[in-house]
Amino acid sequence: MSPHDRTLSRRALGGAALAGAATAALGEGTAHAAAERPFRAARSLGRGARRPNILFVLGDDLGWADLSSYGSPHIRTPHLDRLARQGVRFTDAYSGSATCSPTRFSLYTGRYPGRTKGGLAEPIADRSVGLDPTHPTLASLLRGAGYATALIGKWHCGYLPDYSPTRSGWDEFFGNFGGALEYYSKLGLGGEYDLYEGDAEYRDLRYYTRILTERAVEYVGRDHDRPWLLNLNFTTPHWPWIADGDTATSAEVVRRIKAGDGGALWHQDGGSLATYKKMVEDLDRSVGRVLDALRRSGQEDDTLVVFASDNGGERFSYTWPLSGNKASLLEGGIRVPTVLRWPARIEGGQVSHEPVFSPDWTATLLELGGARPHPAHPLDGHSLAGYLLRGAELPERDLFWRVRGERALRRGPWKYYRGKSGRDQLFDLSADQREQADRAPFEQARLAGLRAAWERVDATLLPYPAA
Template sequence: MSPSFSSHSKLSRRAFGGAVGAGAAAAAVGLPAGAAGAAEPHRSTYERPFSAVPHRRAKRPNILFILGDDLGWADLSSYGAPHIKTPHLDRLARQGVRFTDAYAGSATCSPTRFSLYTGRFPGRTKGGLAEPIADTSVGLDPTHPTLASLLRDAGYATALIGKWHCGYLPDYSPTRSGWDEFFGNFGGALEYYSKLGSDGKYDLYQGQAREGDAEYKDLRYYTRILTERADEYIQRDHGDRPWLLNLNFTTPHWPWIADGDEEESAEIVRRIKAGQRAALWHQDGGSVAKYTQMVQDLDRSIGEVLLALKRSGQERDTLVFFASDNGGERFSYNWPLSGNKASLQEGGIRVPTIVRWPARLDGGQVSHEPVFTPDWTATLLEIGGARPDPAYPLDGTSLAGYLLKGEALAERDLFWRVRGERALRRGEWKYYQGKDGVDQLVNLAQDQREQADRAPDEPRLLAELKAAWEKTNEQLLPYPAA
């Protein structure tokens, strides 16, 4: 263990201290007795260090897990965006915990979703090696336990609304991997009005989504449709069962089309039908202003969903989680981070992350602990009273003890791998190797922008972190030949 990691852990433990319960409070949600950053870049006046409130009781929560798509780390006003206004997500942060050093499980869409649904590194499974999935040959194996299947076995109702991107029909579907219900799209992107993918096929389904099921025809703006569906699910009578809703928006992923841009939509559709598969990528479109409009629409839509939750009377007992699936694209505001989506630099994997649970977490808190997607899988399984399958050990660490009892997180490494790049974070130190094959070492507490290579000054630490990365990498599947 490096000395700087140890001192950082002590600082974090002193600065945090929680959000909710110990002892009887933990027992009330079935938690066992035990359960692990850099300086904050943007501090709001309403925020205070993370701290624990003992003896607060609650039942197992509903779980509303919201993902934005390609949203950059600083694209919310609560994360420092000077030109984007996100009042609803800012309010969510005021009511819960905002994480400054939270990461996606990978740098692109489907590998991160694999890491969330399985709680494991994407490289544990064949489908997770696709960066991202673009054909029908691979997907999330229906026999692999998932967040949804394990929570369903523990008594939860489960639904996925929005983007799946973990495989295509007939072999892969959310309803084959633990979700009771699915309404959404299978591919990585779709045109917001026509629902056409880059292959020109219609991509909006509902129900069991088995091969031969009817497509669901609705040519309105996609974000509106998903918002309505989520509202309906939340306000439905679920009886005595808690529920898990994965709400996966495609906003603000390309194409750069906001609500009302029907002429731009029609032009992209024309190009798709003419066989221009790259038309959906919209490389000749978009702008900072258009991107801002899309992010603000996402915020407004999430505000509607949160209002539906409040009106349903379930707000207190619902854990709401919000994050992005990876770093932002070319119009994102990522300052001071370097890199974008697909890169293992900070801008490609660090994401905005907010957690609210009124029954158990005090609001207005900020956490600087380094955490990543597989941690949330482990956390939600523990809070939901579900047991992971020992045949498929999790790579994430449950944060339940940290969040609910103020326990310090144990020393651990955060690991990433994509084709041509590697990264590992331990405390404030990050080991990174880019496509040039050069090993670098940065201290993120001092240099979030990753510009000062400390490798020449810390050769032993560099060797230690590199060896740790390679040890984990040896456990993973190799990439298929390109």
């Protein structure tokens, strides 16, 4: 990156152009943004030397602006907004891919999804592939460093009998294996029952978000004798569009599943903005309950909490001012709301405009937990620990994405993108976060450089199998 690019990047990202555009017309969002200050590591903090507990919470298909602190005009998320006020809100945080499975691969391995066969499925839809149990993961590496590990909620990295969280480093698992399920019956995409404790079916026909919340509250409230990692993966607000208490819609979806309707869970003929609002606000309350349990347990100060989404929003989500949504490498498909809180080490009320993505969190959490990456499986993410704790500048680097039929690379404020049209495009996100002003005709040298950088990374990845 040239000095000019670095200056442009810092000015654009530090100036909160994107955050301001998203919240300017919203009273609550504006108040939140006005109370924030640009991120700066607090060298005076550092209460306690223990390694942190780690609570990593994923929403499912949550859009970049679906939280009121990110600009939603109609959804209210007071608990997640409070988490942001107590920590750092990231405006330019990205998922590792544009759909569920590849992003989870990137978070669990710290590597591009295309490094592994299972990561090529976008997303996993059958039993033929999954996360290889021999591959080191965030959980296995932290467990090796003395952490207790648990995953509660959506796995979506392979099915039994070959793939499971308990085979990939998590001591405990309670949740679903597939990409979606009906919230009451727990029927998955193939009509199978999909709620498990460990590798055994667990029967509970209550609303799924409530069940996961109860499990997470119990876990964080235990009398732990060592630091812990909890991956809490909600399915909310992923389709089908069923809010807590909507048993009539649930019954209709279940009827269609049992009648052999393979598209019933997709719910293309259902849902509404009102239902979506209920689901996101329920997610917010659920996270609030878990955070309350953490506070009551006395572990709040020493627990690092990250909240994010696995990819961009779906049909009813709000992503303004971004373009695109889930499955696309336009900003709306990969930029996600992301909040970090660690009271013992990081001051609250801050906002960061640094571009970061899922594999960075893997590298960061491993460093903070005292675990080393496996030398045979080098990470593609960069640890943010120096930036967050010591005020170090992030190094010059590219953020890379690849999905079948699309490619993208971000360097500073510049983004190279090729969609399914096959046309190379170039966007200056500091001035055009909506990706409408293609600068490719005027920046041919820059475009060529970013395209070459993308192709160098791509050459190191596994090829997609023939369609």
